[in-house]
Amino acid sequence: MSGAVQCPALLVAATASGQGKTTVTAALARRYRNAGLRVRVFKCGPDFLDPKILEQASGHAVYQLDLFMVGEDECRRLLFEAANEADILLVEGVMGLFDGDPSSADIAARFGLPVLAVIDASAMAQTFGAIVHGLSEYRDDVHVHAVIANKVAGSRHADMLRESMSKTVQWLGAIERDAVPVVPSRHLGLLMPREIEDIDQRLDDCAEALPASVDTLPPPATFEGGLSHSWFGNELKGVRIAIARDACFAFIYPDNVNLLVELGADLYFFSPLADDRVPECDAIWLPGGYPELHGETLSANHGWQRDLQRHHAQGKPILAECGGMIVCTEELVTVEGTKHPMIGIMPGRAIMQRRLSGLGLQELTLPHAKLRGHSFHYSRLKTNLDPFTHSRNPNGGRDEAVYRHGSLLSSYIHLYFRSDPAVMAEMFSGRFCAP
Structure with missing residues (x-):
């Protein structure tokens, strides 16, 4: 229009x-x-x-x-x-x-x-x-x-x-x-x-x-009148994406879902808290949320964990953001010191803090792409993985490490997908390569 x-x-x-x-x-x-x-x-x-x-x-x-x-x-x-x-x-x-x-x-x-x-x-x-x-x-x-x-x-x-x-x-x-x-x-x-x-x-x-x-x-x-989206193709046509969504995995921009649909993806939602099995899919998105409030339930529900582990072993793409990254680690430690085993497809553990650990807008520069988003978290990650890149805070605040472990791409950044639709299509289709 x-x-x-x-x-x-x-x-x-x-x-x-x-x-x-x-x-x-x-x-x-x-x-x-x-x-x-x-x-x-x-x-x-x-x-x-x-x-x-x-x-x-x-x-x-x-x-x-x-x-x-x-x-x-x-x-x-x-x-x-x-x-x-x-x-x-x-x-x-x-x-x-x-x-x-x-x-x-x-x-x-x-x-x-x-x-x-x-x-x-x-x-x-x-x-x-x-x-x-x-x-x-x-x-x-x-x-x-x-x-x-x-x-x-x-x-x-x-x-x-x-x-x-x-x-x-x-x-x-x-x-x-x-x-x-x-x-x-x-x-x-x-x-x-x-x-x-x-x-x-x-x-x-x-x-x-x-x-x-x-x-x-x-x-x-x-x-x-604004720009139309008529230039979008069907870069994700036929790609089945499973998305965790419940009281734990709740930090989802509505427009991120809209964009995946516009790109032609077939979306399937599942609830790890309900121990839903991960739907048969080509890619998985684990959004942010509140794993620290549901550590006991997440660690006790094994069906979806085995599905994630198998998906990762098969080399299929997984995007894990903030809380989604936390559940991919080996262990979540609460502020009281309680330890909850997590999925374990990413070495390390997430340790909850009583004070804010990271807050700010973020820009992730990749070859031919600049993804934007933000971070807001009360935990810190302890891992022996070397970041494959870091984001940039445009206001001079703390940046965020971005990790690549096999087919898993994880960070504390909540990405705004439409900041670069092409690179998001590459991520979920498995064509994305680290610089």
């Missing part, structure tokens, strides 16, 4: 993490959905967990927007296609509005998205107005359209906040303290919807807690 389309849109941002932007974005999505509107939601950055809550709220898959990992052209295409079928688009930012490179503000500026600022006002009064003013004036190319005050003590507190603001930013109202149910979290972020028994009731309650002014949709933004 080409041309341009208009659709009301908001990028929901904040001054920092923990201000409530995920909750507000989910509440808006559920409120508009309950009103009968077609809602499409995006997430800035590489997060896996917030999108699952947003998907539950909106009823549709949530895709990533990131100028580095996804790329500007692909972000433009995703927004344009969503705007063609939606009554409103919502984009949840990452960290604070101007934090990071690229930042949520960069996304807002590049695609003309008006910003809704969510500010935790629980410990402030007139300073609220100064913060709003600073957000709205910091960059000329970013339009802060409106603000919602979160965790407000009452109507008098809300009045003080509203009166502190200039007229250049719209006051959408306040959410009172304790009016919104808390979504539980753990070390990597929010719990997944399947783990929260009353998740839909919580989302409905969040939607009801929003001020009535949100029912007036923001003015439309204009979205230009």
Whole structure:
């Protein structure tokens, strides 16, 4: 598709993490959905967990927007296609509005998205107005359209906040303290919807807690037509790919699955936690997730382990990302020191840490290819394997080792497949060669 389309849109941002932007974005999505509107939601950055809550709220898959990992052209295409079928688009930012490179503000500026600022006002009064003013004036190319005050003590507190603001930013109202149910979290972020028994009731309650002014949709933004995928061939036609997917192996970008289908692959999902046997296949993808929460079950279920071992012995490709790599090692050691035997097709062991071990965008340079993705892990790998290459963190942070052991390609990197479809086709078809 080409041309341009208009659709009301908001990028929901904040001054920092923990201000409530995920909750507000989910509440808006559920409120508009309950009103009968077609809602499409995006997430800035590489997060896996917030999108699952947003998907539950909106009823549709949530895709990533990131100028580095996804790329500007692909972000433009995703927004344009969503705007063609939606009554409103919502984009949840990452960290604070101007934090990071690229930042949520960069996304807002590049695609003309008006910003809704969510500010935790629980410990402030007139300073609220100064913060709003600073957000709205910091960059000329970013339009802060409106603000919602979160965790407000009452109507008098809300009045003080509203009166502190200039007229250049719209006051959408306040959410009172304790009016919104808390979504539980753990070390990597929010719990997944399947783990929260009353998740839909919580989302409905969040939607009801929003001020009535949100029912007036923001003015439309204009979205230009993006690139088509007509150039894709059938590089994976007839290739059968088995994908681990359950509460342990849950960190899967929806667009990664879409791309494999577009390339012609036949996909078969299985659950290691349920001790599903690995379907008859040509390649296996073990995504990231939470092996540290399921070590006992994973080590006790032997059927799928034998299938993986046989697949690897036959020289068939396996892509293992983060948690997927952990289960390929010989042993997983928890923070309490408990040791769980793993599959053992990769020498070494993964040792869980109480503190974050790696976080950041990553770029993996290969012959004729540059794959992009990110890493986020609380474990460290102890192995005698020599990395065949390392990734590069574009922001100067920690890189990640990438290992090749027979037909196994493993690392802590969660790859965004569409950053280079051709090399992903080579990986899953078995034509990929290490430099």
